[in-house]
Amino acid sequence: MIKMLIDSDYQTLKKMANPIKKPFVICDLDVLKTNLERVGEDLRKKNKKMRLCTKSVRVPEIVKYAEEQDFINGLFNYNSAEALFYAQEYRIRDILIGYPIMSELDAEEACKAASYENVEITVIVDNTHHVDLLEKYCNKNGVHLKLLVELDVSYRFFGMHLGVLRSPLRTPDDVISLARYIDDSNNVSFRGIMGYEAQNASVGDNKFLYRWLKKRSREFVNEHRATVVNELEREGFECEVVNGGGSGCYQETASEEVITEIGIGSLLFKSHIFDSIHSLNHFDPSLFFVLEIVRKPKNDVTTAFSGGYTSSGSDPAIPKPVIPHNIKTIKFEEFGEVQTPFKFNPDHIHLHLGDPIFCRFGKAGEPLEHFNEVNIFEDGKITGTYKTYRGLGKRFS
Ligand SMILES: Cc1ncc(COP(=O)(O)O)c(C=O)c1O
Structure with missing residues (x-):
């Protein structure tokens, strides 16, 4: 059984995120490998191949x-x-x-x-x-x-x-x-x-x-x-x-x-636009970005720095907060370039200044142009970093 980041408890993730400069990206490599292998199992049975869409990675x-x-x-x-x-x-x-x-x-x-x-x-x-x-x-x-x-x-x-x-x-x-x-x-x-x-x-x-x-x-x-x-x-x-x-x-x-x-391509990360596709229910999210709470404008609202990592299209794929559970973005403000407010129930969740918010990208790949590296999460801990195109000083799009 792999220890999936998405199933980890908030206090553990908070400790793990604490020393890393935010915002940052983290990839659950065990989940990514499992997602890839699931595609492989299906394709081998049908004697078909996959070609990897790199723009989505x-x-x-x-x-x-x-x-x-x-x-x-x-x-x-x-x-x-x-x-x-x-x-x-x-x-x-x-x-x-x-x-x-x-x-x-x-x-x-x-x-x-x-x-x-x-x-x-x-x-x-x-x-x-x-x-x-x-x-x-x-x-x-x-x-x-x-x-x-x-x-x-x-x-x-x-x-x-x-x-x-x-x-x-x-x-x-x-x-x-x-x-x-x-x-x-x-x-x-x-x-x-x-x-x-x-x-x-x-x-x-x-x-x-x-x-x-x-x-x-x-x-x-x-x-x-x-x-x-x-x-x-x-x-x-x-x-x-x-x-x-x-x-x-x-x-x-x-x-x-x-x-x-x-x-x-995107299925490796199971971006959340695929959550409503039934045939992909057995795939798990493997890519997250983490924001830092910097303000508390109201008792039930907390505001994080940055967050506007949308993907292009007529209906732009907006990110989604996932950990801690049951926090929501605010309809008329959503994920912002510099500030992103989240609504939560203070009777159930305790959020403090400096705490992290883990989010999923709407469609992965394109938003990685904002980041130099991806933290690699394996077996319940961070084991290193991989450079993105931006981190390598490359710009292809
Ligand atoms: C020609 C083509 N094939 C396949 C894909 C699928 O990519 P993904 O699996 O990342 O959604 C795309 C995505 O835009 C595409 O343009």
Whole structure:
């Protein structure tokens, strides 16, 4: 049995947090490893692989640990600079640059990453301009890049567009025509397709309408991706990689026959936006940030320093206080850049100036840009620190 931070009593955590300068981040590494292994158990049964979405982790030592697991194909990087970092520092064998490149500087960087021995770089494309740029720079640098064509797998329902607005490629013909274009190039080659079903991956199960739409969307995505892969194969294009995603629907994506791998990142930390997804109930939170109480404006309100570590999106993922239990943020103020007030019942909880408040991020990864290091919690105690991208002086986003 592992001693989970989330189940630890407040007095113990208070003692542990006392000497550390706040705000700080702490990762329950035992829980993170268990979360990862749970994904592995599911994927091994289905004979599918995971590709680690590094933007949702941003801690190279954790990325490296995950990448070494037998069910992980490689990395799903944010951009060419991040890919170059993992090629240079860690010689990661299989790196996918998961979003298109449209600048010469970035193309140069991707080629530099591909020039490392035993490192293979794949890039997402969805039009001929992407291909032309990469072909030109591969030729100039004497390297080869593989390409994944991004398929639009958004679900259209009565005029609504459910899913991300990224690739314009919707039909088998759209994808086949770009695959042919790639095939006519000399320095880049077709490796397969990627389609990210965000409408399934990042929507909770807490409303009947959401569950219903997710079910309809799943039926559509399964059939759509299978049709495209089958048509590609009929035209002679073998899909070595068929990537779908992500954390919030990985079991369903893995059940799709044509899928070879799933892009997953945030589930390692089980950020709280995933709490309302039933299929992830057996995953536990592994990443927390800790604030310090600096004021007591009222008998039942205490105010901590800092806290505004939200993640971007139309509905920004706001953090949530978790320890001590039963404290709440204040609706009209919420987590603030410099001050965060919490309401509590003074008959049940005693909070003093200087006490810590443990919180969970809404979606992990992005908020780690505020921190230089992550404290590592193992077997009930802090055993060290890992540097974040920021701590290493790196900025990729
Ligand atoms: C293309 C793609 N695949 C997969 C994911 C899943 O990432 P995560 O598991 O961190 O939610 C994302 C997240 O934005 C993505 O953009």
